Amino acid sequence: MSTPSSKSPSDLQRLGGIFTKVLLGIAIILFGLEFFIHRHGVVSAEESFMFPALYGFLAFLFIVQVGKWLRLMIMRKEDYYD
Amino acid sequence: MISHMPPGLIMILAAFLLPVIPHVWRQIYMLGAIALSAYGLFLGAGTHLVWTVLGLDLILYQADALSLPFAIIFHLAAVLNVIYSWHDRDWQQHCASLSYAGAAIAALHAGDLVSLFVWWEATAVTSVFLILASGTERARKAAMRYLLFQVTSGVLLLAGAAILASTSGDIRFTKMDLGDAATWLIFIAFGIKAAFPFLNGWLQDAYPEATPTGTVALSAFTTKLAIYALARGFPGTDILIWIGAAMTALPVFFAVIENDLRRVLAFSLNNQLGFMVVAVGIGTELALNGAVAHAFVHIIYKALLFMSMGAVLHQVGTIKASELGGLYKKMPFTMVCCIIGAMSISAFPLFSGFVAKSLTMSALGDAGIVWAYFVLLFASAGVLEHSGIKIPYFAFFAHDSKIETGEAPIGMRVAMGIAAFLCVGIGVFPSLLYSILPYAVDYHPYDAGHVTSQMQLLIFAMLAFVVLVRLKLYPPEIPSVVLNSDWFYRRLAPMVGLPLLRMVMLVWSGLLHQMRGLVDAIWDMLDRIMHSPLAGPTVSGRAVLIQAGLLALLLLIAYAAAG
Numbered sequence: 001m002s003t004p005s006s007k008s009p010s011d012l013q014r015l016g017g018i019f020t021k022v023l024l025g026i027a028i029i030l031f032g033l034e035f036f037i038h039r040h041g042v043v044s045a046e047e048s049f050m051f052p053a054l055y056g057f058l059a060f061l062f063i064v065q066v067g068k069w070l071r072l073m074i075m076r077k078e079d080y081y082d
Numbered sequence: 083m084i085s086h087m088p089p090g091l092i093m094i095l096a097a098f099l100l101p102v103i104p105h106v107w108r109q110i111y112m113l114g115a116i117a118l119s120a121y122g123l124f125l126g127a128g129t130h131l132v133w134t135v136l137g138l139d140l141i142l143y144q145a146d147a148l149s150l151p152f153a154i155i156f157h158l159a160a161v162l163n164v165i166y167s168w169h170d171r172d173w174q175q176h177c178a179s180l181s182y183a184g185a186a187i188a189a190l191h192a193g194d195l196v197s198l199f200v201w202w203e204a205t206a207v208t209s210v211f212l213i214l215a216s217g218t219e220r221a222r223k224a225a226m227r228y229l230l231f232q233v234t235s236g237v238l239l240l241a242g243a244a245i246l247a248s249t250s251g252d253i254r255f256t257k258m259d260l261g262d263a264a265t266w267l268i269f270i271a272f273g274i275k276a277a278f279p280f281l282n283g284w285l286q287d288a289y290p291e292a293t294p295t296g297t298v299a300l301s302a303f304t305t306k307l308a309i310y311a312l313a314r315g316f317p318g319t320d321i322l323i324w325i326g327a328a329m330t331a332l333p334v335f336f337a338v339i340e341n342d343l344r345r346v347l348a349f350s351l352n353n354q355l356g357f358m359v360v361a362v363g364i365g366t367e368l369a370l371n372g373a374v375a376h377a378f379v380h381i382i383y384k385a386l387l388f389m390s391m392g393a394v395l396h397q398v399g400t401i402k403a404s405e406l407g408g409l410y411k412k413m414p415f416t417m418v419c420c421i422i423g424a425m426s427i428s429a430f431p432l433f434s435g436f437v438a439k440s441l442t443m444s445a446l447g448d449a450g451i452v453w454a455y456f457v458l459l460f461a462s463a464g465v466l467e468h469s470g471i472k473i474p475y476f477a478f479f480a481h482d483s484k485i486e487t488g489e490a491p492i493g494m495r496v497a498m499g500i501a502a503f504l505c506v507g508i509g510v511f512p513s514l515l516y517s518i519l520p521y522a523v524d525y526h527p528y529d530a531g532h533v534t535s536q537m538q539l540l541i542f543a544m545l546a547f548v549v550l551v552r553l554k555l556y557p558p559e560i561p562s563v564v565l566n567s568d569w570f571y572r573r574l575a576p577m578v579g580l581p582l583l584r585m586v587m588l589v590w591s592g593l594l595h596q597m598r599g600l601v602d603a604i605w606d607m608l609d610r611i612m613h614s615p616l617a618g619p620t621v622s623g624r625a626v627l628i629q630a631g632l633l634a635l636l637l638l639i640a641y642a643a644a645g
Binding site for chain 2: 011012015016019020023024026027030033034037038039040042043046050051052053054055056057058059060061063064066067068070071074075076077078080081082
């Protein structure tokens with residue numbers, strides 16, 4: 001009934017590979033669309049080339065990095081309050 | 083008769099009979115009670131029931147365009163809860179869940195602050211049993227802290243209402259201007275339930291401690307009732323934009339490092355409330371539509387996410403990211419539902435979050451509040467990080483945890499299926515949602531520029547995640563506790579307060595000791611007087627001596643009075 005456990009990690013890696021390719025595919029399409037579609041922005045900077053993409057990418061990196069720093073300050077052992 | 087009862091009240095009354103109804107029939111009975119309550123909504127807008135008590139007009143049933151969408155989604159959430167907990171034989175939880183939903187629905191229809199207070203507190207005392215039902219010591223303590231905050235919120239609301247009643251005599255629940263003590267008290271009361279920054283500890287503390295089904299119920303009502311109350315009482319209050327923006331941004335960082343996936347969702351819930359609070363703060367018709375639409379879709383997709391994590395917890399027995407992973411093969415249906423919830427909350431086009439959040443973002447743009455617009459845009463990337471990626475990734479993918487399990491009970495799956503269907507349905511046909519919003523909507527979320535902007539933000543943020551994972555820079559999950567604002571009263575207050583309390587007790591016991599010495603000295607003196615009087619006979623006891631003294635005093639007073 002259960003699949004051999006040694007197969008699962010490779011399945012996950014394969015799935016990760018497909019996911020990455022799909023993401024890259026959509027990203028390329030979005031890059032292409034940027035030449036044809038006019039995006040409205042609240043400020044003019046938002047209308048600059050691939051602005052939301054850059055904002056999203058950098059915001060994500062920033063959030064994760066700040067999270068890592070926060071761990072140093074506010075992470076405690078599981079039984080901290082017990 | 084039933085149609086004139088405040089909606090929700092019938093659900094509370096129905097809850098009393100639940101213990102004597104056998105399982106399964108109980109679920110059908112609860113669905114019937116919810117349907118009866120919903121039937122009351124057909125009475126339409128207007129004031130339908132007023133009760134005059136002690137000279138105060140208590141408006142028990144009032145409906146308008148603002149209460150209706152909340153009433154619809156609260157009933158829907160109650161139905162989802164019943165279906166999701168179909169397998170559960172614990173009648174106490176069903177009792178709590180049904181009466182909790184009923185109290186929240188009744189609160190929506192309260193037209194005055196005193197009635198609102200009654201239902202406001204009722205949501206607190208009913209919902210706390212959903213946390214207690216976990217049966218652990220941790221849950222019991224969290225439940226007590228939760229109750230303390232909820233009751234405090236109610237007391238502040240009552241205090242504000244009392245001041246208003248005594249000063250103006252008007253306790254109707256209408257738009258208020260933040261200024262005097264009464265409105266501030268009411269504002270803070272709402273703020274506690276809406277989980278404002280530093281008043282939010284109870285949410286992340288208590289919700290993840292409830293049962294798998296209990297957390298789903300909790301996620302729907304209390305905080306959205308607060309959003310409704312803010313939208314009715316304080317629309318266009320500028321400070322809400324600041325508060326809301328902080329609420330969207332701050333929990334994002336905590337959610338990244340939290341290990342308990344239901345607690346991650348609690349942080350996420352806080353972040354989502356921020357969007358709604360900002361929208362209420364803007365206060366324009368478009369923004370208020372945004373707040374209501376967001377609350378509506380949020381209840382569904384947040385319930386879906388909590389349901390999927392509840393299903394995992396129910397099947398596996400843990401919801402810690404560090405212990406999970408690779409469940410996509412064991413629980414494929416749950417995984418698909420979870421991803422639909424994740425895509426909805428992340429506001430992917432064609433999912434419900436997109437059509438709701440767009441209203442708020444457009445309203446911010448129209449109002450020209452650029453800084454808040456960019457904070458919310460940033461927070462959108464944050465939502466994607468913790469709810470869009472982290473939740474499904476660590477539960478269903480990441481690595482193979484080698485956990486052997488299967489899909490959750492059928493009721494859980496049906497409820498998740500309905501919620502997932504609604505997430506996609508509303509996303510594809512937003513006009514259904516827009517038609518029940520408080521103000522007429524002429525808004526089209528699906529224009530090419532808007533869709534590509536949103537897709538760019540999301541897809542490139544996801545690429546950032548892929549880059550971090552591939553470079554092994556994404557922080558691994560660690561069994562841990564993340565300190566939140568509850569630390570102030572769980573650790574700091576005892577740290578500062580206990581020594582202070584000990585000092586007070588020391589002074590007190592010293593004072594008592596001194597007084598005891600004084601009493602002894604007085605008795606000794608009395609004894610000496612009794613045994614060796616200056617004149618006359620020896621007094622036989624202290625009581626006689628005291629009486630003699632008192633009589634002498636009376637005699638002196640009588641002389642003085644006569645003189």
